[in-house]
Amino acid sequence: MNTRSQRSNLSPSKIAMFEQCPKRLWLSEHHPELGDQNEGVGPSFNSDDEVRALTRRLMPGGKRIEADPDLRAAVETTRGLLDNGYDRPIFAAALEHDGVIVRIDILEPTGNGAWRIVEVKSSTRSKRHYLSNVATILWVADNSQLTISSAAIRHIDSSFVLESEGEYIGLFKDTEIKADLTKVAAKRIKIVRAARSVVANAEPDTQPGFQCNAPVTCEFVGYCHASLPPEPDWPVTVLPHGGGKRWLAQNVTDLLTINPEDLTNELQRRVHQATTTGEPFHDVEGARLAMAGWAYPRTWLDFETIAFAVPRWIGTRPYQQVPFQFSAHVETIEGALDHGDFLSIDGADPRRPCAEALVKLIPLTGAVIAYNASFEKRCILELATNFPDLKGELSSIADRLVDLLPVTRANWYHRDQRGSWSIKAVLPTVDPGLNYDGLDVRDGKAAQLAYLESVSTDTTADRRQVIDQALRAYCGRDTQAMIAVASRLCRSR
Ligand code: SF4
Numbered sequence: 244m245n246t247r248s249q250r251s252n253l254s255p256s257k258i259a260m261f262e263q264c265p266k267r268l269w270l271s272e273h274h275p276e277l278g279d280q281n282e283g284v285g286p287s288f289n290s291d292d293e294v295r296a297l298t299r300r301l302m303p304g305g306k307r308i309e310a311d312p313d314l315r316a317a318v319e320t321t322r323g324l325l326d327n328g329y330d331r332p333i334f335a336a337a338l339e340h341d342g343v344i345v346r347i348d349i350l351e352p353t354g355n356g357a358w359r360i361v362e363v364k365s366s367t368r369s370k371r372h373y374l375s376n377v378a379t380i381l382w383v384a385d386n387s388q389l390t391i392s393s394a395a396i397r398h399i400d401s402s403f404v405l406e407s408e409g410e411y412i413g414l415f416k417d418t419e420i421k422a423d424l425t426k427v428a429a430k431r432i433k434i435v436r437a438a439r440s441v442v443a444n445a446e447p448d449t450q451p452g453f454q455c456n457a458p459v460t461c462e463f464v465g466y467c468h469a470s471l472p473p474e475p476d477w478p479v480t481v482l483p484h485g486g487g488k489r490w491l492a493q494n495v496t497d498l499l500t501i502n503p504e505d506l507t508n509e510l511q512r513r514v515h516q517a518t519t520t521g522e523p524f525h526d527v528e529g530a531r532l533a534m535a536g537w538a539y540p541r542t543w544l545d546f547e548t549i550a551f552a553v554p555r556w557i558g559t560r561p562y563q564q565v566p567f568q569f570s571a572h573v574e575t576i577e578g579a580l581d582h583g584d585f586l587s588i589d590g591a592d593p594r595r596p597c598a599e600a601l602v603k604l605i606p607l608t609g610a611v612i613a614y615n616a617s618f619e620k621r622c623i624l625e626l627a628t629n630f631p632d633l634k635g636e637l638s639s640i641a642d643r644l645v646d647l648l649p650v651t652r653a654n655w656y657h658r659d660q661r662g663s664w665s666i667k668a669v670l671p672t673v674d675p676g677l678n679y680d681g682l683d684v685r686d687g688k689a690a691q692l693a694y695l696e697s698v699s700t701d702t703t704a705d706r707r708q709v710i711d712q713a714l715r716a717y718c719g720r721d722t723q724a725m726i727a728v729a730s731r732l733c734r735s736r
Pocket residue numbers: 263264265266267270449450451452454455456461462463464465467468
């Protein structure tokens with residue numbers, strides 16, 4: 244047994260790893276290189292750092308503890324402040340007990356020498372798995388002779404609306420959690436010892452299971468799952484709407500071994516039949532009937548949106564989906580297609596120019612077709628509320644929206660969709676020649692990352708031009724894909 248490992252420093256996040264899966268802790272200590280290295284590369288949506296910086300700005304007069312040259316120095320600096328009667332907020336306070344070093348987002352004085360622990364999160368509510376971290380912090384604080392009067396998760400209040408630039412008072416809401424934690428914190432000592440024992444011993448023989456994705460997706464999924472026997476070609480997990488869970492619970496993994504009569508609904512039976520026979524399910528009459536009422540000129544519409552934890556534009560809420568791009572193909576009854584689009588990637592509020600472009604490019608009559616149209620509808624109605632002078636035209640567009648997704652789901656299934664009716668899953672089964680392969684942006688998440696890169700002050704004009712073209716090509720492909728899917732659904736061959 245390794246003496247150093249027995250006494251290795253642990254942090255709240257390492258202890259949370261142990262609670263999720265002992266092997267995750269062991270791998271993170273001994274072979275971190277086996278984890279998913281892609282996380283955190285390039286622009287990302289991790290907003291926790293941004294909201295922490297903002298909470299500090301909203302509490303002037305506090306002191307931030309730097310980990311310079313290392314965490315132990317941060318512990319000493321914090322201890323020095325506490326021992327000398329410091330009575331202002333301390334940010335990133337560092338405490339140590341029994342080899343466990345914790346950083347506390349905010350340690351806030353509450354009077355009479357007592358303190359409040361505040362952990363800051365970019366989510367819109369407190370989540371159960373945050374409690375492990377705070378329980379560890381509470382245990383360390385209690386054993387550092389600190390009087391803790393309360394503990395809270397400070398998260399985003401989703402009802403906040405940015406009224407004026409830089410005015411973020413009211414963006415955060417505290418959920419009190421100390422009452423939930425006192426008993427949990429008292430058990431930390433046993434958990435810390437067990438975690439240390441895992442680190443000091445050989446790799447645990449934990450088999451992959453539900454813990455791999457709960458409460459968070461483990462970074463070692465690729466490593467651990469590689470040692471499992473290969474999946475069947477057609478696993479039960481292709482059954483839609485989580486239909487495979489019931490079979491997995493009975494140790495049935497191969498869809499082809501299931502008796503279709505044991506399936507609980509028509510959609511699952513359809514997926515089973517298309518998979519076992521290799522023949523797509525196609526109700527051409529059903530598709531034609533569903534689309535017969537879609538008046539010409541038809542506008543095929545697709546949005547790309549961005550959502551920020553900390554709203555950037557006046558009148559927006561946290562995580563509000565703001566459209567920064569759309570593609571619109573307008574199709575006449577004769578089959579002629581006209582393409583128009585809108586894109587705003589300079590960081591300015593895109594809503595007004597987007598609303599104006601919608602009004603300009605979408606004809607006054609005819610169906611407006613989207614894939615999962617409730618999303619586009621919500622965005623357009625939000626724009627109508629924001630711009631009363633365009634409300635009539637925007638509401639008319641929203642009223643004429645129809646949805647290609649349920650028509651596809653009801654009338655088409657090819658086994659290569661593998662249980663999904665997303666446009667990216669359906670397109671290769673209806674028109675393999677039309678795909679996303681040659682594009683620099685290939686999905687919605689990549690589009691959002693491209694947007695973030697473009698609005699960054701570090702991005703050059705030349706690079707922004709490249710992103711502009713990549714985004715236009717991607718969004719335009721989405722509306723082309725919808726046309727291809729609708730066309731195939733209405734043809735018998
Ligand atoms: S992938 Fe699953 S089994 Fe492997 S370390 Fe992570 S949680 Fe544990």
